[in-house]
Amino acid sequence: MDNESVDMDVLQLEGLKVSPQSSVPAFVLLLLIYIFIMVSNIGLVVLISTERSLQQPMYLLFCNMSINDAFGATTIIPRLLSDVFTPMTQRYIHYNDCVLQAFCAHFHAAVSHTVLMIMAFDRYVAICSPLRYAAIMTGRTVAALSVAAWTVPFLLVLILIYLSVRLSRCRRVVLTPFCDNASLFKLSCENVLINHVYGLGAGFAMMAASLCSVTLTYLRIAILCLRSRNKTLNSKALQTCASHLAVYVILLLAGNIIIILHRFQNLSSHRKMASILFHVVPPSVNAVIYGLQIKAVRERIVELCVK
Numbered sequence: 001m002d003n004e005s006v007d008m009d010v011l012q013l014e015g016l017k018v019s020p021q022s023s024v025p026a027f028v029l030l031l032l033i034y035i036f037i038m039v040s041n042i043g044l045v046v047l048i049s050t051e052r053s054l055q056q057p058m059y060l061l062f063c064n065m066s067i068n069d070a071f072g073a074t075t076i077i078p079r080l081l082s083d084v085f086t087p088m089t090q091r092y093i094h095y096n097d098c099v100l101q102a103f104c105a106h107f108h109a110a111v112s113h114t115v116l117m118i119m120a121f122d123r124y125v126a127i128c129s130p131l132r133y134a135a136i137m138t139g140r141t142v143a144a145l146s147v148a149a150w151t152v153p154f155l156l157v158l159i160l161i162y163l164s165v166r167l168s169r170c171r172r173v174v175l176t177p178f179c180d181n182a183s184l185f186k187l188s189c190e191n192v193l194i195n196h197v198y199g200l201g202a203g204f205a206m207m208a209a210s211l212c213s214v215t216l217t218y219l220r221i222a223i224l225c226l227r228s229r230n231k232t233l234n235s236k237a238l239q240t241c242a243s244h245l246a247v248y249v250i251l252l253l254a255g256n257i258i259i260i261l262h263r264f265q266n267l268s269s270h271r272k273m274a275s276i277l278f279h280v281v282p283p284s285v286n287a288v289i290y291g292l293q294i295k296a297v298r299e300r301i302v303e304l305c306v307k
Helices: 002-009 020-050 057-083 095-128 130-136 139-165 181-185 193-228 231-261 265-278 281-293 295-306
Strands: 010-013 092-094
Touching: 002 010, 002 095, 010 095, 020 057, 020 281, 057 095, 057 139, 057 281, 092 095, 095 130, 095 139, 095 181, 095 193, 095 231, 139 181, 139 193, 181 193, 193 231, 231 265, 231 281, 265 281
Parallel strands: none
Antiparallel strands: 010 092
């Protein structure tokens, strides 16, 4: 019985499907992407933290996104790299490590939405109430928004993973590139209706809250710009909001592609690849978009490169 219970704690993970001929190119590509994600995001956080001119609410809130992107990439890519040269039949992961990876993967996805929500609120205050911006977006407000952006997803995902961990297990094969909540509850032969209901409900609530808040915020900004007919105001609004909207659209596309592909069983391999790209593409482009679009950040990066 002891040997059997130990065996059930060691899961076989499908991981990244690559042919032996593609192993080296896949490893090099993933490694370069991971290095780029870490350098660009952590570098931007360090730049904002050390440069006094960039220590403004908008940039400080953006640090949440860069930290989350580096966290999300670290959750997935190192494990994929370690399994590239390992035969699929020999890719194993301990159940506790699988649970931790599943929690981190969903936590990263949820925080991506909440961070963009608080950044949208910041843009709304800056453009619609510029005279009150300093009074509203104080250091305490920025800290409270940041804490909320991490705490709410933490609690939601903690419940999500707990509902799967409480189930008994009758299987030990994970047919996904990395562990997620679905792969956890599929290890059980029990009724998982509550897992589906809570998972779909929490996911829909997060997506709806994110979409509604960002949409309403930018509709209000757009109405203000149309009414004012002030070219300076419109230019400022476009400059400060374009990067945020670009990042949000990329996040929505990456997330919804996975949801759409879930409807087609014959496209399971495409869905698995899309799930990897969700944790790779947004973290790769977010820092670049903000670094190039925000003038203050761009100018500071250029100054550092010239020195």
